[in-house]
Amino acid sequence: MNKLANLLKSDQVIAYPTEAVFGLGCNPLSQSAVEKLLILKQRPVEKGLILVAPDLDFLLPFIDTKNFTQQHWNRLQGQYDRPTTWLVPVDMAVPKFLTGKFNSIAVRLCHHPAVEQLCYATGFALTSTSANLTGLPPCKTVAEVRSQFGADFPVLEMPVGDAKNPSEIRDLFTNQLVRQG
Template sequence: METIVVEIDPLNIEESKIKEAANAIKEDKTVVFPTETVYGLGANGLSENAVKKIFDAKGRPYDNPLILHVADVRSFLEYTYISYTLLEKVERLLPGPVTFVLKKKEIVPNIVTAGKDTVAVRMPAHPVALKLIKFAGVPIAAPSANISGKPSPTLSEHVLKDMYGKVDYIIIGGLVQFGIESTVIDLTQGKVPIILRPGPIPPEKLKEIFGDIFIPEFAYGRTEADYVKSPGMKYRHYAPNTPLILVEQSHFDLMINKVLEESKNYHNPIILCLKEHANYFKKYGVNFDIIGSEENYYEFAVKLFEMLRKYDEKVDAMIVEGIEDRGIGIAVMNRLRKAACKIL
């Protein structure tokens, strides 16, 4: 397949380029585009023929639902059953890196929702994504633009490596803001919303708007979900080809010792550590790189997938220091636990 690649500056958008990509969406073609979370692989979310091409390009199982990306709040009324009272709460987070699971209307094809009567919908905050959806005139179904199960793409080289020759159009739009996929919250289970996938919007922020929030054990990445309403709930995700070993957060000495002992099991490992521990690993002469800091978990989130791709197949093991399950740290640890082949 011939892939058209265009570069668009999010701060100085050439609308003619966006309209070309939007026309591709109208023609049931596939378009990779930037969002504030990761790069997405999109197609007309109302066309079964177009959506099938997403699954084919990614090698994605058909029982793994997609997210509908919309350009305005009114679209929630068009594609889902939502009360005006609830919509007012949802609107406080839009646009932004959060997805809402709601009862779907008949206009949404079953292929998008894996046959479920619910649909995941979000309004991205990236200017390129919003203009693409607006000019296309349809909701865009889009998972992350990577081979299914592998680390999500946050840089243009990730997208080109995974998707060039498999999609019709690729928009390169600079760096993403958050580096991990959107928070997914289920609004169909009575009065208490459920976090299905943690992301950039932390539970504390959601509680300010919705009151009580339930975080099931599977959202931490420790167990599998019994039901699947959104992406990220089923199958092993985010995994590099190189074995990833996760060392869970614990007492400093214990965690460092576990990392060092595990590194002895490999010929050429890399330790992905916190900035505060870098001098310790330097002292012992082991190969390391800084993935984040205890002071700023958002930094960890932004660099996570970039680091996993940077060292994939260049070392024989990645040993990653874990962080606490708080704030966006819940989302980071969810991704690491799902990507890990071994957890210490």
């Protein structure tokens, strides 16, 4: 765990398990790390990235909360029967390499032990995009990660959670479904 946390602190990309699939993660405040992730994933910067963390304190620096009502806070922190990512207003200081073409940012409270351990060890939220090369299915095992990204790719060797699908994405203010989970 310490080795992977140190890689994240050194602007590297790792794979780690989430609720349903392995994610590719890095320090969201490191442009060089995010660029490495986008190149590795073959993902256009315009799409933006999801941030995950076990605690809202890790995500608050990225969110503009000035128009939040109690209903928004409750929705963001709610417990759901499936992983739920929320599109929220982005703080003006957040770099475009995280938000892409959007004026919002996607965030998810994730209580998978891997995410908890990595965030508490590094002190920051993680980027989260499914660990797969474009056109291939998301990785659900360590072996699949190594098959797609190489035998030496840094991966946290823990199982994924019990969720059947990657997170659904919803707009925090309207609750509108953006991506089916």
